[in-house]
Amino acid sequence: MQSKTKELDPILEVNNLFASIENLPILKGVTISVNPGEIHAIMGRNGCGKSTLSKIIAGHPSYNITKGEIKFTGNDIHSLEPEERAQSGIFLGFQYPIEIPGVSNLEFLRVATNARRKFLNKEELDTFDFEDLVKEKLDLVKMDSAFLSRSINQGFSGGEKKRNEILQMALLEPKIAILDETDSGLDIDALRIVASGIKKISNEQTGIILITHYQRLLDEIQPDYVHVMADGQIIKTGESDLALELEKYGYEWTDNFIKEQ
Amino acid sequence: MQIIEEIKKNELISNPSEIQKICLDKLKLNPLPNIKSEYWRLSNKSKFSSFLDHSNKNKESKVNLPYKKASQNIIRLIIGENNSINLEKENYSIKKLKEIEIIDYIKKNISNSDQNDHWSDLLNHCLSSKENILGLNISGNKIPPLEIFSASSPDSFNAKTLILFFEKNSKVDLIQINLGNKNSSLSQSTYLCLEENTLVNHGVVSYGESKSNLLNSLNVIQKNKSEYSLGSLHFKFNYARFEIRINQLDGNAKTNIKGIQITKNNDQIATYTTMQFNGPNGFLDQINKSLADDKSHAVFEGSIIVPKIAQKTDASQLSRNLLLSRHAKIDTKPQLEIIADDVKCKHGATISQLNEEELFYMRSRGLTLAEASKLQLSSYIQEIISSIPISKDRWDLLDKILKEN
Numbered sequence: 157m158q159s160k161t162k163e164l165d166p167i168l169e170v171n172n173l174f175a176s177i178e179n180l181p182i183l184k185g186v187t188i189s190v191n192p193g194e195i196h197a198i199m200g201r202n203g204c205g206k207s208t209l210s211k212i213i214a215g216h217p218s219y220n221i222t223k224g225e226i227k228f229t230g231n232d233i234h235s236l237e238p239e240e241r242a243q244s245g246i247f248l249g250f251q252y253p254i255e256i257p258g259v260s261n262l263e264f265l266r267v268a269t270n271a272r273r274k275f276l277n278k279e280e281l282d283t284f285d286f287e288d289l290v291k292e293k294l295d296l297v298k299m300d301s302a303f304l305s306r307s308i309n310q311g312f313s314g315g316e317k318k319r320n321e322i323l324q325m326a327l328l329e330p331k332i333a334i335l336d337e338t339d340s341g342l343d344i345d346a347l348r349i350v351a352s353g354i355k356k357i358s359n360e361q362t363g364i365i366l367i368t369h370y371q372r373l374l375d376e377i378q379p380d381y382v383h384v385m386a387d388g389q390i391i392k393t394g395e396s397d398l399a400l401e402l403e404k405y406g407y408e409w410t411d412n413f414i415k416e417q
Numbered sequence: 418m419q420i421i422e423e424i425k426k427n428e429l430i431s432n433p434s435e436i437q438k439i440c441l442d443k444l445k446l447n448p449l450p451n452i453k454s455e456y457w458r459l460s461n462k463s464k465f466s467s468f469l470d471h472s473n474k475n476k477e478s479k480v481n482l483p484y485k486k487a488s489q490n491i492i493r494l495i496i497g498e499n500n501s502i503n504l505e506k507e508n509y510s511i512k513k514l515k516e517i518e519i520i521d522y523i524k525k526n527i528s529n530s531d532q533n534d535h536w537s538d539l540l541n542h543c544l545s546s547k548e549n550i551l552g553l554n555i556s557g558n559k560i561p562p563l564e565i566f567s568a569s570s571p572d573s574f575n576a577k578t579l580i581l582f583f584e585k586n587s588k589v590d591l592i593q594i595n596l597g598n599k600n601s602s603l604s605q606s607t608y609l610c611l612e613e614n615t616l617v618n619h620g621v622v623s624y625g626e627s628k629s630n631l632l633n634s635l636n637v638i639q640k641n642k643s644e645y646s647l648g649s650l651h652f653k654f655n656y657a658r659f660e661i662r663i664n665q666l667d668g669n670a671k672t673n674i675k676g677i678q679i680t681k682n683n684d685q686i687a688t689y690t691t692m693q694f695n696g697p698n699g700f701l702d703q704i705n706k707s708l709a710d711d712k713s714h715a716v717f718e719g720s721i722i723v724p725k726i727a728q729k730t731d732a733s734q735l736s737r738n739l740l741l742s743r744h745a746k747i748d749t750k751p752q753l754e755i756i757a758d759d760v761k762c763k764h765g766a767t768i769s770q771l772n773e774e775e776l777f778y779m780r781s782r783g784l785t786l787a788e789a790s791k792l793q794l795s796s797y798i799q800e801i802i803s804s805i806p807i808s809k810d811r812w813d814l815l816d817k818i819l820k821e822n
Contacts, residue, residue: 258796271783
């Protein structure tokens, strides 16, 4: 399939990636390439390896790459720590954002933002300047500033946690954002707020991978490409109408595809 | 065990006081605690011996205070240096206790007490000279915050005693700081007596230097409608033992305890608490935390005693512990002894490690492993530190701990 922006170098290239956790193979040869400005959707049954792929790209230490490579802006990131990946512009929006009692959300966001700014050779922000910036970004996801004084995600509803993820994405201005089931647990209004936030943050230099089960997020954010994952592989890639087909016919055909293989 | 040899030979003090004589007689019969008893069995024997290895010196070096006074409003006292305080103000008074009051109070306490359980106090009173006993009577509800320092001198054993009587309706913030000098042992015994309707917010911060040891004993008596809150922090001792004994004498009183001990290297720090309810409607909320790194050992043993008279007691004791190294060790044992039948008591203990998913979450936002661990530890410690009175100093202290860890 031809890239929409073929004249640009890809931001992210995953080539024939095999990975396991505690010797259990999860990814069995995933290949995907994302160019600047592109939105990709990855769909598939629970347990097919979507979340694993996102965590491996972000550098989760529990997973072991057994074959293949991940390139970010042309460089192999295999040896990079999760924080180095984040600082250089890889963002993972968690399916289940972690609650961290006792750690102030505001302080956490400030340290994270400054880590990214330092990488970009931008001046680090003090508490006052950071508060100005964060208040501006809060509007994108219609969050109340009261959330900042609470502990990270503690006592947040499902929707608030997801909005907090998008707030972090807005502050970190990543080159690639992998959003793992950002739509799960959201009501229609919250979904629209989150989708609108993502659209405002993304631009021609940003690549986005949306991991989702449902068409409803893709109604709000139209993907350039849709990939279907099954048994640790991408078994089909198409344009946005592929998601509509999946919505209509379900995932049963993917089981047959795997059996035939 | 130089101190014990000196006790046996009665060479400890040239001219012992009445209290010293009583305690010496008690200890001569049985100079060491029973290390097989529940109260002492986890004490590291060689470290305990090193505690007793220094000789008692009457001449002490001047205490180097670790930080400046946060405000002129604070009353700062150093046990052994300025015991002659006498303040009579419009809204409060702080008066030195008479010698006879001190003797009577200590005598009353040691005569009825179990020798093994109160061994630390007996040793303290054997060695604590008159100059090293600070006794105060405090009253009023607009008392400035009190800061009381106790310190050991380098290469010696020092014993300090603090006795505070809080009169009816008094209200005070009190911070007690115990400083262990290098290669030294400090014995600190504290007695607090809270009369009816008093409110005492007490912080105890103990930290040492290389090879310093501490025996810290705290005895609190609470009368009707009194409220006692304790926030404590112990760190950087080769060997430290914090014994807390609180007695709600008539019930209808409230006790809050939040404590943390931080161990590193080869340290051993232990906290033992005994909470005695001797009347109805008593309340306790206790959290004890340990944070153990390297090859260190942290111990917590908590006991809540609820006799038949203590109906409607509401008590909670939690022990939360964090192991930072696979070679570190934590022993914890919260326990209840309940005879009364109409009570609400709960206890629990957890031992865990730094949460890897939390660390990954923070790292995936660009924080280094060190920064993420520091934030996690800071939040773990902060819950306790924030309960220690006198705000500015506690944050300086938190910074100090985090820099040193």
